[in-house]
Structure formats: structure tokens, C-alpha cells
Amino acid sequence: MGRNTGTHPGTIDLCGYDQGFTKWGGYEFEPTTAANRNIITSAGPGGIAHHREDTDKNIYYCFEDLAGYCKEGNSTVTFFYPSTTSNALIVTSGKVRFGDGERFQGSWLNVTNVTVTGGTLETGGSVTQDGRTYATRLNPKADFYLSGGTLTIPDATVQRCKFLYLKESGEWCKARLRRYCGTAGVPGTTHLPLLGATTGVLAVIGDGTGTMVIFR
Numbered sequence: 001m002g003r004n005t006g007t008h009p010g011t012i013d014l015c016g017y018d019q020g021f022t023k024w025g026g027y028e029f030e031p032t033t034a035a036n037r038n039i040i041t042s043a044g045p046g047g048i049a050h051h052r053e054d055t056d057k058n059i060y061y062c063f064e065d066l067a068g069y070c071k072e073g074n075s076t077v078t079f080f081y082p083s084t085t086s087n088a089l090i091v092t093s094g095k096v097r098f099g100d101g102e103r104f105q106g107s108w109l110n111v112t113n114v115t116v117t118g119g120t121l122e123t124g125g126s127v128t129q130d131g132r133t134y135a136t137r138l139n140p141k142a143d144f145y146l147s148g149g150t151l152t153i154p155d156a157t158v159q160r161c162k163f164l165y166l167k168e169s170g171e172w173c174k175a176r177l178r179r180y181c182g183t184a185g186v187p188g189t190t191h192l193p194l195l196g197a198t199t200g201v202l203a204v205i206g207d208g209t210g211t212m213v214i215f216r
Contacts, residue, residue, distance in 0.1 A: 014067055016044025020051060030060050030080060030101040037081060042067040045087060050077065058099065063087075063108070071096045071119065079106035082129055088113035089138075091121045091149060098124035098137040105129075107137040114138055114161070115145040122152045123159050135159065145172060 031037045040048060041064045048063075051072035060081045063069055068087035071077060076095040081104050089096070089111050096119070098106035105127050108114075114121070124137035134140065136153065140160035144151075147167035153159050164175040 011039040011041065014040065014042035014046030014048070016042055016046045016066075018047045018049065020049040030103060032103075034104075037062045039064055040067045040069075041065045042087075047087065047090075060101070060104075068113075079108070080104060082107045082109065082127075084110050086110050086112050088115060089121075090115040090117075091119045092117050093119040093149075095120040095122070097122040098127075105137075107134070109134060109137070109139050111139045111142050113145065114142050116149040116151050117145075117147050118149040120150045120152060123154070123157070125154050125157065147172075 038061045040061050043065060045066045045068070047068035047070055049070045049072060053073045053075045056076040056078075058078045058080055061079075061083075062081050063083035063085040065085060066087045067085050068089065070088075070090040070092065071094050072092050073094050076097065078097050078099040080099045080101040083106075085108070089108050090113075098108075100106070106124070107127050107129060109127075109129060127134050127137055135157055136159050138159065141162050143163045143165065144161040145165045145167075151159075165172045166175055167173070
């Protein structure tokens, strides 16, 4: 996928369609200004499926409007620029994380659907955007779908979300007003033993040091 040196912006418009590609090419340059950002956009729901790449990449693309991203393949992708899309971030294999550049910080603070069915998604630490500080780099009002893979949350950090969905007998089921605890990723509800009813849902995910809180 194209090339940008950080001073000449590039734009990909998905036009509401899903697109697949095997490798990022040359988009490892931090934009000198926000106006020089690389953009993936879509007026209608559309997504980029990134698969079969084994080389780790630092990405400075901004996903905007309704452009989503699905991570496949074994590589690690690090987003270094804040995306504003209200579509989905999906991880099925490999790793997705967020980094800090000299000028910008990676985040997906408007994403509405975060799905992890394999691989690893690192929520990252706190970030300040538009004068507001967020605990992690993911939208605290997004729906989270977890079935396999690992969601990694930093120590002493709370990842909020709107609803938590877990897969039971092949179907996505909304987690009720319960408290869960897990220690080895999120392979399923059998590894998230019920601790007791609460006014929300508390899930301890990954290595047991992070928390996810779902408020109703």
C-alpha cells in the first residue's frame, strides 16, 4: 500500500467496501502536521483486512468516518496516529498496539466495536486528546467482543466499555450484571469464573493486573 514520506499526504477511500491487502508499504513516516496525515476513509461501512504479513510495522494512517480495520497475520502493527473512525477494530491474529511519536499519539477513541478473537490487542496507557484525558487508547463507550486471543490492559488501569460480549456455544452473548476474573487471555467464559453479582461487570483480563469495567 503506497508510500508517504510524512510531508505528502495520501488518502484511500474504501467507498463502503471491504478491501484486503497483504503488506503495508512505506507508511512508517510520522506526518509533520495533522494536515499531512495519511487517511483511510469510507462514507459507508467498509474495512481494511490486513493479512499474511510477518514484518512488524509502525503505521501513521488515520482511519476516519466509517473505515474499519481487521488485523490478520502474525506481525505486530503499531498505530502512531489518532484515528477518528466510528467503525470496528478487529484482531484475529498477530498483535495490534498503540505508540507515541514525536508529535502524535496512537488511539481509536471513537471506535464503536472492539473485537478480539485471536492474537493480542494492547489497550495502551492514558492519552489526552481534544483537552480530555482517557485511561487507554480505546473508546470507553465501545462494545467489546472477546472470544480467544488476549486483551492486554496496563497495570492499575481501567478499560471501560458499553457492553461486553462473550461467545457461548458459538453465539455472542451479552455479559450480564456479573463480575468475572480471568488469568490467561480471554479464551471463553469457562476461563472467566463468576465472582458475584454487581451493579456493573468487572473483568480482570490477561495477566490479572488490568481491569475492564462495564457500566449500565
